[in-house]
Amino acid sequence: MRKLTEAEQDKIKVLTKHQVPFTLIEPTGTGLRKAIMDATGPVRSFLESKNIHEYGLQEQGPKNKVLFPAVIHEGSRVVRSKASLYRPVTKNGDPRIWFYGLSNFAAPNDIVAITYFDDSFQIFNLTQLDIEGLVGSAIRNPLQELILEINTVENEVAFELLAMLRRVASSGPIPSVVDADTSVGRTLETALGIDINSSKKPDYKGIELKSFRNNRTNRKNLFAQVPDWTLSKFKSSEEILDTFGYERGDDFKLYCTVSAINRNSQGLSLRLDNDISQLIENSHDPAIGDFVIWTLDKLHDRLMEKHKETFWIEAESSTIGGTEHFLYKLVEHTKKPITSQFDLLVDQGIITLDHLIKRNSKGKVVEKGPLFKIKPKGIGLLFPPSETYALI
Template identity: 65%
Template sequence: MRSLTAIEELRLKVLTKNSVELTLIEPTETGLKKSIMDATGIVRNYLKEKSVHDYSVQNQGPQDKVIIEGSFIGEFKLISSKVSLYRPNTKKGDPRIWFSGLGKYANANDILALVWYSDLLYIMNLSQLPIEDLINSSVVNPLKDVVEDIQRDELSISNELLVMLRKVAQKPVLSMVDADTSVGRTLETALGIDINSSKKPDYKGIELKSFREKRGNRKTLFAQVPDWKLSQFKSSAEILDEFGYWREEDFKLYCTVSAINRNSQGLSLKVNSDINHLIENSDKPKVGDFVVWELEQLHSRLLEKHKETFWVSAESKFEDGKEYFQYKEVEHTKKPIVSQFDILLEQGVITLDHLIKRNSKDKVVEKGPLFKIKPNSLDLLFPPSEKHMLI
């Protein structure tokens, strides 16, 4: 796809600011003449993430073509379209997409924004449509209606969760287990949310992160193992064997690693922006750089996990030797600023925690590595947030 013009970039920012998730595609002159377009990687990923279509499991040939409903957004009306998703028998079945009636809506090399909402694929011409004027117009128009519906849906889910949290916060809740993670597990159980190891957000697209207040604890952003193919060490077991230590009956490596200093195990992080890698390094000459994360992968995890997040603080109270949580406040963040992530790594604001242990069955268990951000630093990574008192 070609580079966006200044006006197209501005229009894209307006849509993003209004919480519209989208992907972009560019019809070529040849494509318009032949009624055919390549379904590029970003288009395929978007359709898959939205559970619209997965080209990777689609067979080749016209008999397996999938047709979905689409609609071109004009300044004053919507124009129906049939969207074809298919893999031809020729050219190794390269994924294709086509919109019926596209030739009347767009010129060659216009940039189109695709938006999946309410079981319909909306197509808007980013090159021609006055996006900002239409959204801010006092006159009813199709784009304004769609954007307002999307925003209303987003707000309804966050309000729904907020009501649920306020019910839980009416009285202290007995901790489920004696562990640092209990503050989150207890809240999810009280809300009726299944506890699992999924990397997806917890509640209808909203991630829940709970923490005990007054501890100055760092907040967990996400967990992500290194890219073992790029790394000298090929498993968490190798890391444990090299840097682990005995604590009573456990052989473990529980430590924080930062880019601004070395920890007691001699470990530190470094960001190599030239090759877009985060590298963990040991001061042992025979080891040196031993594991690698691709920064793009970390960015993807951040965006996947924290598109929208409720950070819930709880007061910890003890009665008769048992811990209770009084959930008190929510900080609501949206859409992290990915470009800040690397800077905060370099500044030691975002750090990494190893949580590796060999259990009694000689099995290595890795609960991380966890990427965490210092307390009171969310505003360095996220746009302005909203705070809500629960009690």
């Protein structure tokens, strides 16, 4: 595909802002004349990710062609069409796609956007259409209605959760259910009727909840992830504890923050090795050196799994009758973190790692991490532009 113009990039930003999932294709002059386009890698990935079509399972030849309804958007009107997905007998059965009538709406090397909604392909010429003008128009038009409908569907669960949070907030300050640093989150989940468990999955229908006190500038939890023990010199959290831990009361523990910027009091630091896509924890003791490893792919996967969609909920803390109370006031709604930024933010010390390991008086080793955390200023660097909602 050719390089996108600035105008086309701006139109993509409008679609992204409205959470429209899409892929792009560039019809050539030959393709428009012959009514044929290659289903490129990005197109195939989009179709598979949306469970629309998988070319790898499709047999070759005309009889195995698959047709879908399609709608071509011109702005003020739409044209009903069909999409043809097939693999020819020739040329190794390379995947093909075509939208009937596309030649009437696209010139060679225009960029065409493809999305899928209401059981139909929705097609519009990104190069020619005034996307921002149509979406923001005071006069209703089919493209505007499509994007608003997609946005509503994409946010359906978020709006449901937001309504629940506003009901909780309207009841005023809520007494903490436990006396602990984590009480701000546990109290909210209890009020929402969400089971408190240690699952790695998001808290509410795919949305992760992260609550914090507004009078603190503490780092915010991203996710917990143990190292890849098969790649690491140390093979367990217990080995880390035995090497770097210290006595505290009845416990032997290692509670510390590790950063890529400097070494902590235990002599520990993080190091990124982008050549082999690993995050490495290192000791200043040359006899130990590098002792645990995380693959960046695994960390990226955990970030996407945990924070595909997140509500960061700010609470006002107060003490009433000797008990901490929370008034939940504000939500920052983020989606789809930029995984490449994760590496940069680790390297800059904006994302850090906390060890939370201890051996209690009974000799049992408990590990609550390793916990990856982000400084408040890093939220806007890790996630695309977010939405903010007042709860009261």
